Amino acid sequence: MRAEPQPSRYIADPAITALADWIGAPVEAADFPETIMRFRNDRWAASVGLDSLDDAAWIRHFGRFEPLDGNLPRPLALKYHGHQFRVYNPDIGDGRGFLFAQMRGADGRLLDLGTKGSGQTPYSRAGDGRLTLKGAVREILATEMLEALGVNTSKTFSVVETGEQLQRGDEPSPTRSAVMVRLNHSHIRIGTFQRLVALEDADNMAQLVDYCLTQFPGPLPPDDAPGRDEPAVILLHQVVERMADLAASYMVAGFVHGVLNTDNMNIAGESFDYGPWRWLPTWNPGFTAAYFDHGGLYAFGRQPEALHWNCGQLAVALRLLADTEPLVAAMNRFGDLYMAAIARRWCWRLGVQPRGAEADTALVSTCEQHMRDAAIGPGAFFFTHRGGRGHAEGDLADALAGYESVADGHEYWSDAAPQSMLIEEVEAIWSAIDQRDDWSVLDNKIAQLRRMGEAHGEPPEPAGHARPG
Template sequence: MSDAVQHPDLPPTYHADPAILALAGWLGDMVAPADFPETRIRFRNDRAAAGVGLAELPDTQWAAHFGRFAPLPDNLPHPLALRYHGHQFRVYNPEIGDGRGFLYAQMRDAGGRLMDLGTKGSGQTPWSRSGDGRLTLKGAVREILATEMLEALGVNTSKTFSVIETGESLWRGDEPSPTRSAVLVRLSHSHIRIGTFQRLLALEAADEMEQLIDYCLAHFPGPPPPEDAPGRDEPAIRLMHAVVERMADLAASYMVAGFVHGVLNTDNMNITGESFDYGPWRWLPAWDPGFTAAYFDHAGLYAFGRQPEALHWNCGQLAVALRLHAETAPLVAALERFGPLYMAAVARRWCWRLGVQSQGVEADTQLVAACEQAMREGALQPDAFFFAHRGGRGDAAGALGEVLASYAPVASDHPYWSDPAPQSMLIEEVEAIWAAIAEGDDWGPLRAKVESLRRMGEAHGAPPVPAGHA
């Protein structure tokens, strides 16, 4: 943790710690941000900013740091566009990296965790290829909505930290153009991807791989592997176990939230298990395992019901990369834990969202199956289903009624549960919120939605964690 003199305009809760500089020579490229025509603050997440000592910044400094990217005190002297490879829809691509974003700063949060500020739409980098390095304002608004909804539903997600409109007109083939532009800053625990390891494997960069493993274990350690895990004391094996646990829980959280990420490529997989890099996401209008979010996902590779398979496959690619420093057998042993961990996480999270006390994985799995059957047969929207049957209430018939009757409710007197209807995030509402901004520059519906989602998050409370985890 940095012991440098604090910036006079920042509170003592701001603790800069640009730990990534130890890897910067081979991990990324120092770049300059775009010089935007204007910087109009459209969203500042003071709740998230408070956790890293930045909530007290006045708007002028907020715009300077998160629109012009003036360096934060004692932090990265220049933005760092990260290098990585990745499987994109299972096709390996070595020609990617941060093409419209960069790592801007690192600091410690109130709990001592290392946190990153990364960008989207901050200008061209060596990895932009033919792209303009920009982000549409609509894309930024969609990311606000996605991250706020996911956080409220207990998903481990990056936080949309800031959105600043930049005054440029952009042309895009998938939305009416010209359209407004923005630069977004996200707060997350890391920006190290599975694709970061894949690049080092492709380069046979064993020394750099060792440094990266050590960096991840130092800053994102996770619980130790099981006592009987082969090779459990080897750094690469410890990391593999930690990532498998996190990805299994992330996959479960998507399914319980009824969320479809849309682009689960290995370069979009954060080794901390945080969901990030949101593009064509959708929430389910009805419980449908075949529902896809991306119009270009013609084969349904990342359909709702295939998301656990996708994250398991991505973990397999990490295992392949870690062969630079570990034998195959202990890596496979770690990978084989994904299925049981995923099932336990679904059961744990399902009971949490439904507001009932767990009876153990076996019984809870039967509850999940009964709920899924009821949603499929009734073409029910998941948010409405969970809300209607919260704590065992509602008129559940048939198999669901029999199973649910045996579950004790979790007490909750939050007024949200007495609302006439639950919060949801269906595409029609998303488009309506954007239309208010696009047609009348009316940000009221967006602000109201964020407030409503945070209230829902308060009602749910913190999501459950596996036994033995902090």
């Protein structure tokens, strides 16, 4: 069964203040005309000791952004550069969000509360710094679905409707507004490192590497890895491992992020910042989520390539501190790590015991071909064949033969159909809110997704490793 977030007391630890003189600019939140609480994630609030806040206090902190006790006295809009669809852009940063607070979770790890839609910052450029309510609802749905499917994701912590009417060119306007708070382990992006190398700032780069290794610890590189004792090399090995697992988790979930730019990649290997995401209706490597991704750069089947490429940009930045050879050696591990992650996550979602690299790779390949031939998506496939219970024929039957079921008897597996998150259902949930102010449809969907997560249980870890999320 999936472990619930562990309760913890509130332990403020604004560790980012050690970097504050160069990593961000102090800002103020927008003064919203209204603050109507629409979503509070008490499951995860308990993990940082904030579930005891009453609704009025919740609004003060996550709608008006009154500082939490002992935490950042003012929010920080973080500075970073990044490749956006492979085009380098030095003119970005937190344009409609900021880092609001940091605290320790039940496991002692550092957690961030960051915002989206909290107002303009020095990096807003021509933007209004706001978030549509529909965008916030979509982020709730994305993070709840991803968490249920074992993806290392940020958690939507709070959504407050703010009473403004926003104009947007890509959806009906005017539209309702919101401010969202997300919980995740880091807002340090690959783009944060890219900014420092662009500035040739080796001192702060070394400080940032040390911060990341201290706050987000991971395994050491393999014994035979060159430069395995160098901090920059250690960090790259850890990020490569995390990104390989993240890429595999997207593929097994049938998820398309849509905008895998380097400013959307954090060093904890967490998926976050959801815009034009989609889930696959059928197994199609060419399926894209963003209407503006005309070349299919971030199509479903190209996501592992995208994350590997982004790791390469981190390696380029770390050349400020380390030689090329050990960084290349770290990068070269991505392929094998990704294939191992695909195998273990595939078997986990299928509810069978892994049998070894050769058999598991063949199983994945056969299952993919079956989905293409049958024109079905991974949700339907894994639900039908969970624990070997489905009727399989031909190559699929041969591939499944010999796999031992490890699936439990959770009642979810007796449902008529699996939970899904196709665009039609997303639009229907939003329509209920937009047209009738009916939030019960969203609330019910969240409950069903959490039940699905319980049925799947905890995703598998690499041997001897611990995921930072």
